[in-house]
Structure formats: structure tokens, C-alpha cells
Amino acid sequence: MHEPDFGVAGQTAIVTGASQGIGRAIAETLAASGANVAICSRSIDRVGPVAEEINAAEDAGEALAVECNVREREQVQDLVDRTVEVFGDIDALVNNAGGEFVAPFEDISENGWNSIVDLNLNSTVHCTQLAGEVMREGDGGVIVNLSSVNGQHPAPNESHYGASKAAIIRLTETLAVEWADDGIRVNCVAPGLIQTPGVAETLGIRSEQMPDREETDRRIGHSEEIADIVQFLLSPAASFMNGETVTAKGVPRPDNSFDVDLGLE
Numbered sequence: 141m142h143e144p145d146f147g148v149a150g151q152t153a154i155v156t157g158a159s160q161g162i163g164r165a166i167a168e169t170l171a172a173s174g175a176n177v178a179i180c181s182r183s184i185d186r187v188g189p190v191a192e193e194i195n196a197a198e199d200a201g202e203a204l205a206v207e208c209n210v211r212e213r214e215q216v217q218d219l220v221d222r223t224v225e226v227f228g229d230i231d232a233l234v235n236n237a238g239g240e241f242v243a244p245f246e247d248i249s250e251n252g253w254n255s256i257v258d259l260n261l262n263s264t265v266h267c268t269q270l271a272g273e274v275m276r277e278g279d280g281g282v283i284v285n286l287s288s289v290n291g292q293h294p295a296p297n298e299s300h301y302g303a304s305k306a307a308i309i310r311l312t313e314t315l316a317v318e319w320a321d322d323g324i325r326v327n328c329v330a331p332g333l334i335q336t337p338g339v340a341e342t343l344g345i346r347s348e349q350m351p352d353r354e355e356t357d358r359r360i361g362h363s364e365e366i367a368d369i370v371q372f373l374l375s376p377a378a379s380f381m382n383g384e385t386v387t388a389k390g391v392p393r394p395d396n397s398f399d400v401d402l403g404l405e
């Protein structure tokens with residue numbers, strides 16, 4: 141009888157932007173399943189405690205926290221080098237760090253546009269090229285990129301974010317073809333709205349407003365629901381998936397409203 145293998149035990153995974161939100165949930169989920177995780181954020185004071193929590197857990201993989209602004213290529217090189225130094229190899233990369241501000245297209249300055257493209261798209265390029273070099277010289281690996289439903293469908297006031305997240309989908313598809321012979325799978329996750337500290341900050345959604353995960357539809361999602369999909373894509377169970385984008389958005393209302401009051405006009 142065939143038993144599916146959703147495991148990641150023994151893998152070494154880099155997860156960017158793991159001090160909070162989706163990235164933190166991904167790091168905790170992978171570590172709880174026995175993976176070693178190298179996690180980063182712009183502040184060791186924010187990402188360090190996440191690693192401490194993982195390292196204090198029994199039967200979990202180990203965590204290495206690194207202060208790294210993924211917009212800075214030399215800092216990404218340091219993240220990659222330290223990961224190899226501590227864990228010996230890199231099997232998986234999760235390009236999670238990202239963000240946005242909400243503004244009409246005509247009000248976005250050149251610097252504002254560049255900051256979002258840099259944070260979402262160029263940082264993914266830095267991490268993928270530098271960690272990918274280790275994977276390609278070794279036994280291959282698996283890469284998961286975080287796009288967004290806003291990279292698949294238009295959302296007003298998110299032109300910079302949507303363009304950068306759409307580009308991530310095409311980058312995923314292209315690398316899946318280019319690096320297939322190197323034994324590297326590259327896939328993407330496109331979440332709908334997920335309650336995270338970042339979303340609370342930008343949209344004002346508080347965690348106490350959140351419906352339970354058990355409620356099936358017409359709600360905002362939880363970070364763990366994205367982490368579960370990332371683990372699947374990293375696992376042997378997804379061995380025949382390459383270049384795909386998995387959308388996770390529950391069942392939206394026809395008018396795109398949610399079961400919580402977002403406090404938006």
C-alpha cells in the first residue's frame with residue numbers, strides 16, 4: 141500500500157522574514173516536523189526569540205537566527221554562508237519576506253515603487269540565486285515563493301505590489317524549467333488575505349476578530365494554513381509539482397467582504 145510522504149525531517153530550509161506572520165508560522169511548522177531552519181529578519185531582536193522558542197521545543201529541528209535585510213545582496217550571501225556553515229547544506233528555500241503599502245498608482249513616487257519591487261521581487265532574486273548556487277552545486281533542492289492573489293488578479297491601490305507578485309509567479313515558472321536538470325523544483329503559493337501583524341498594521345485587522353480555522357469559508361485565513369501548503373510543496377509528496385502556483389483563499393463572498401469588520405471605508 142502506498143503511504144504519502146508529507147515529511148521534511150532532516151531537510152535544511154532557509155525561511156526569510158520569519159520574525160512574525162506567515163514566515164514565522166512556516167519556520168515553526170517545518171521545525172516541528174524535524175527540519176532545521178535558518179530564519180532571518182531585519183532585526184535579530186525580533187527573529188532571535190523565534191529561534192530560541194524553536195530550539196527550546198522537544199523533538200523539533202534546530203533553528204539558526206540571522207539578521208539579514210533581504211534587499212541587501214551581501215547580507216543574503218552571509219545568510220547563505222552561515223546556513224551552510226551551521227547545517228552543512230541547503231535543501232529548501234522559502235522566499236517569504238515581503239510587504240506593501242496601499243496607495244493609488246498616481247501617488248506612488250519612484251522611490252516608493254522601487255522599494256516594493258525591491259522588497260518583493262529583487263530580494264527573491266538575491267535569495268534564489270545565492271541559495272540556488274548551493275543547491276545546484278549539491279544535490280538540488282526545493283524553492284517555494286510567496287506570491288499573492290493580488291499577483292493573479294487586479295486589486296486597486298496595489299499596482300506596485302501586484303506587479304511584483306505577478307512577476308514572482310512568472311519567475312517561478314521560468315526557473316522551474318531552467319533548473320529542472322539541476323534537481324531543483326520551484327513552486328509558488330498565492331495566499332488571499334491572511335491575518336498577520338503586517339496586515340493588522342496596514343489594514344487594521346485585530347487577531348481577536350479572527351474566526352476559527354474550523355469555519356470553512358468566507359473568512360480571513362490563518363498563517364498556519366499557508367505554512368501547511370508550504371510544507372506540502374517542500375515534501376516528497378509534491379515531487380511531481382514544478383512551476384505551479386497554489387492559490388489559498390478560502391471561499392470569498394461575491395462582493396469580497398469578510399466575516400470580520402475590517403474597518404475599511
Ligand SMILES: CCC/C=C/C(=O)SCCNC(=O)CCNC(=O)[C@H](O)C(C)(C)COP(=O)([O-])OP(=O)([O-])OC[C@H]1O[C@@H](n2cnc3c(N)ncnc32)[C@H](O)[C@@H]1OP(=O)([O-])[O-]
Binds near residue numbers: 253
Ligand atoms: C491580499 C494581500 C494583502 C496583503 C499583502 C501583504 O503583503 S501584507 C504584509 C504587510 N507588511 C508590510 O507591508 C510591511 C510594512 N512596511 C514596510 O516594510 C516598509 O515600510 C516598506 C517596504 C513599505 C517601505 O520600506 P522602505 O524602507 O523602502 O521605506 P521608506 O520609508 O524609505 O519609503 C520608501 C518610499 O516609499 C514611500 N512610501 C512608504 N509608505 C507609503 C505610503 N503609505 N504611501 C505612499 N508612499 C509610501 C515613501 O514615501 C518613500 O518614497 P519617497 O518619499 O522617498 O519618494
Ligand SMILES: NC(=O)C1=CN([C@@H]2O[C@H](COP(=O)(O)OP(=O)(O)OC[C@H]3O[C@@H](n4cnc5c(N)ncnc54)[C@H](OP(=O)(O)O)[C@@H]3O)[C@@H](O)[C@H]2O)C=CC1
Binds near residue numbers: 160337
Ligand atoms: N498577510 C497577507 O494577507 C498576505 C501576505 N502575503 C505575502 O506573505 C508574505 C508574508 O506576509 P505577512 O506575514 O503578512 O507579513 P508581515 O509584515 O506580518 O511579516 C513580514 C516579515 O518579513 C520580515 N521582513 C520585512 N522586510 C524584510 C526585509 N527587507 N528583510 C528581511 N525580512 C524582512 C519582517 O521582519 P522584520 O520586520 O523583523 O524585518 C517579518 O518577519 C509576504 O511576502 C506577503 O506579501 C501574500 C498574500 C497575502
